[in-house]
Amino acid sequence: MGCLFQAVVISAAILSTTSLTVMQRRDQFVEATKYLKKYGYLSTPLDPHAEADQSSETVKEALRIYQRISSLPITGKVDKATIEKMRGRRCGVEDPFNQKAMKYRLFGGAWRKRSLTYRIFNYTPDLGKEGTQRAIRSAFKYWSDVAPISFKEVSYGRADLRISFHDRGKSLCNSPFDGPGRILAHAEAPPSGIIHFDLDEDWTEGQYSGTNLRIVAAHEIGHALGLGHSQYTNALMAPHYRGYSSYFRLHFDDIRGIQAIYGKRETEDSNSVDMTPPTTAPTPTLSQAPDPCSAKLDAIMLGPWRKTFAFSGDYFWTVSEAGYNEPIRINLLWKGLPGNLNAAVHSQRTNKTFFLKGNKVWRYTGLRLDYGYPKNLxxxxxxxxAALYLEKNKKIIFIKGSLYWQWDEISYTDLSIYPKRISNLFTGVPxxxxxxxxxxxxxxxxxKGDKYWRLNRHLKVDTGYPLSIQERWMQCNY
Structure with a gap:
């Protein structure tokens, strides 16, 4: 009788745990669908009692679109990464992405005049009056540097753009804020001119903690000028707040969008655009340069200056958060280095860069070829x-076919025990x-080809990969 009672108790406990898991899944599913509905991914009415198996193809497709524009693994499911992203900080304006093309979206109308006034009605106590004014002024400059529009602050009377801070449930804002986190700000399309910020946020400037007012303000001003949300994760006009950057620049999609509305500024301020290569070498004629959106990669590395360098033929280009920069001839940066490389790798341990081609290796310190190089392999x-620097053990990995070698730059490495099968080190790679x-x-x-794979800390390929190099890495617009 005691054993029977114990079995019943254990069964009840298991049932309780299982039910809790099902309830959590259902709650997360309802939370996700409400989010998708709120921000324009779903247009159909929601059933609050819907099962949490996400069997609806409409919901799956909405989730896939959201995951794609959020740079998440595209699973079509309400997984942990998706829920965490949905709970993150973002703009309150909806982003109804329903097209496949990744580009800027327009948002309502446009201003007919090119000289606009703005008025700040109140200030965040986190920065005070002067700090708030500086942040807002800097935010406007991002747009005036690349488009033929100007902004002037006024302290009284009616202004074209009206900026104010509102707290939760204690203001006349038509779209009340939700307290710290999640929705940071919102704005209305021209010719409304309304820009509101959540007073409850910890607004900061020049630091990584809190929420940067300058960057968020620049985003909302983009809306007030007629731009919708961008599907490029790294664009200013992306719906989610990406955090503070000390070297913040507009993404090329932001620039393309604002110039589509107002035209180009005759002389753009280079401080506002992250489109230049990290060298003062003269730019060559690019008639023979490869197109980064279709070129086959010879090598790619995180090199000097922590820049990402991609190589194809006789050219290289850098890839930044704003997409790719114009290709430049390899030998203009690394003197004596040939094109059509097999592999390239930069060691974070010694600050040496290795290039391999055929049976030779070139080693550079910075941009200078080391004495005695190139050498025979x-x-x-x-x-x-391919070659890569493995941060886990500070070694360099060389790959050929299905085999690899592991080399220590500083200590003696017995390479006679190599090669070994790549599947012994990495799981799921091509x-x-x-x-x-x-x-x-x-x-x-x-x-490989037009796809790329991402590995987690266990050296296994993440769920949802491979993805498109052109769309995700080079951020090409199709």
Missing amino acids: TKLSPNID HDPDAAFTWKNGKIYFF
Whole structure:
């Protein structure tokens, strides 16, 4: 009788735990669908009692679109990463993305005049009057630097753009804020001119904590000028707040959008646009340069200045948060280095850069070729496919076909025990990769053809990969 009673108790406990899990899944599903409805991904009425199996194809497609524009693994499911992203800080304006093209979206009308006034009705106590004014003034400058529009602050009377801070439930704002986190601000399309910020946020400037007022204000001003949300995750006009950056620049999609409405400024301020290569070398004639949106990669690396360098043929280009920059001839930056490389890798440990082609290796310190190089490869196979710096153990990995070598720059490495099968080190990666490297976020990426794979800290390919190099890495517009 005691055993029977114990079995009943255990069964009840298991049932209780299972029911809680199902309830959590259902709650998260309802939370996600409400979010998708609120921000324009779903237009159909929602059933609050819907099952949490996400069987609706309409919801799945809405989730896939949201995951795509949020740079999440595209699963079509309400997973942990998706829920966490939905709970993050963002703009209160909806983003009804229902087209496949990744580009700027227009938002209502446009201002007919090109000289606009703005008035700040109240200030955040976090920065005070002068700090708030400086942040807002800097935010306007991002747009006036690239488009033929100007802004002037007025202290009384009616202004074209009206800026104010509102707290939760204690103001006349038509779209009340939700307290700290989540919705940071919202704005209305021209010719409304309304720009509101959540007073309850911790507004900051020049620091990584809190929420940067200058960047959020620049986003909302974009709305007030007629821009909708961008599907580029790294664009200013992306719906989610990405955090403070000390070197913040407009994304090329932001610039393309504002110039589509108001035209180009005759002389753009280069301080507002992150479109230039990290060198003062003269730019060559680009008639023979590859198109980064269609070129086959020879190599890619996180190199000097923590810049991402992509190589194809006789050219390289840098890839930043704003997309790719114009290709430049390789030998204009690295003197004596040939094109059509097999692999490139920069060591964060020694600050040396290695380039491999055929049976030779070139080693540079900064941009200067080290004495005695190039040298012949004696313990590696020629025509290596890819090379990468493995942060986990500070070693360099060389890959060819389905095999790899692991080399320590400082300590003696017995390379006679190599090569070994790549599947012993990485799980789920392709053989014969075109390129591979470890990026700023510590993640490892493999590239082959027009696809790339991302690996987690367990050196396994993340769910939802491979993805398109052109759309995600080069951020090309199709």
